[in-house]
Amino acid sequence: MLNQNPLKAPITKSQFKKLACAVGIAGVTTLISVPVLAKFYPPMALFQPSAHRSYPYRNSEKSIADTLSQNTKFANLYHELKKAGLLDTLKQGNYTIFAPTNEAFNALPKKDFERYSQPQNRAKVLKYHLVTSNITGKDQDLNGKLVTTVEGDQIKITVDPEGTVKLNNAIGKHPSIKASNGVIIEVDKVLMPPGL
Known part of the structure; x- marks a missing residue:
């Protein structure tokens, strides 16, 4: 039986959508919080x-x-x-x-x-x-x-x-x-x- 390296497995569409969603949420959160950082x-x-x-x-x-x-x-x-x-x-x-x-x-x-x-x-x-x-x-x-x-x-x-x-x-x-x-x-x- 072959051992597959999980790091070399291709990213599925489902995983890509989850990653894109997480990055999008992080980006929006950062943009919303910028005016709150008034002390800077x-x-x-x-x-x-x-x-x-x-x-x-x-x-x-x-x-x-x-x-x-x-x-x-x-x-x-x-x-x-x-x-x-x-x-x-x-x-x-x-x-x-x-x-x-x-x-x-x-x-x-x-x-x-x-x-x-x-x-x-x-x-x-x-x-x-x-x-x-x-x-x-x-x-x-x-x-x-x-x-x-x-x-x-x-x-x-x-x-x-x-x-x-x-x-x-x-x-x-x-x-x-x-x-x-x-x-x-x-x-x-x-x-x-x-x-x-």
């Missing part, structure tokens, strides 16, 4: 999303206001900007907006939300999330940088050793969204101006 983005990429154009869903030909209106993650922010009369502002000019998610608004403590809900405070807080023009600089220049907001007070940018970018105490999420008139940077907290 250089900190500067948060403020210059055009450097990472390989994510077309993160680039919009529409204004900041129109881009926010189409992203359910920012439904609360869009509603609040509308109540404050700031949507027209975000359809023109050039801005960087630190955009709190729905979860960030929902996490506001009751006393902070009550203070925020007063019309003069709502506009003040939302303007504190806006910076005229795009923020630029080299990676090493970002750490400790202060940027002046439309509201008039400053936000401090810090970059920790792992590359996490913080705006005061809120974390900026990669990748940011490039709109026709600026940049939308997702943040996990509502930023409160000093003294509010």
Whole structure:
């Protein structure tokens, strides 16, 4: 009786299909997980999303206001900007907006939300999330940088050793969204101006 070497046996169609399926699943999983690997983005990429154009869903030909209106993650922010009369502002000019998610608004403590809900405070807080023009600089220049907001007070940018970018105490999420008139940077907290 002849001993056949299993390593020299031809691959059957069934085995080939299983192999192709496994390779395909591995490839799709890798592609889906790439945006999750945010810590591998250089900190500067948060403020210059055009450097990472390989994510077309993160680039919009529409204004900041129109881009926010189409992203359910920012439904609360869009509603609040509308109540404050700031949507027209975000359809023109050039801005960087630190955009709190729905979860960030929902996490506001009751006393902070009550203070925020007063019309003069709502506009003040939302303007504190806006910076005229795009923020630029080299990676090493970002750490400790202060940027002046439309509201008039400053936000401090810090970059920790792992590359996490913080705006005061809120974390900026990669990748940011490039709109026709600026940049939308997702943040996990509502930023409160000093003294509010």
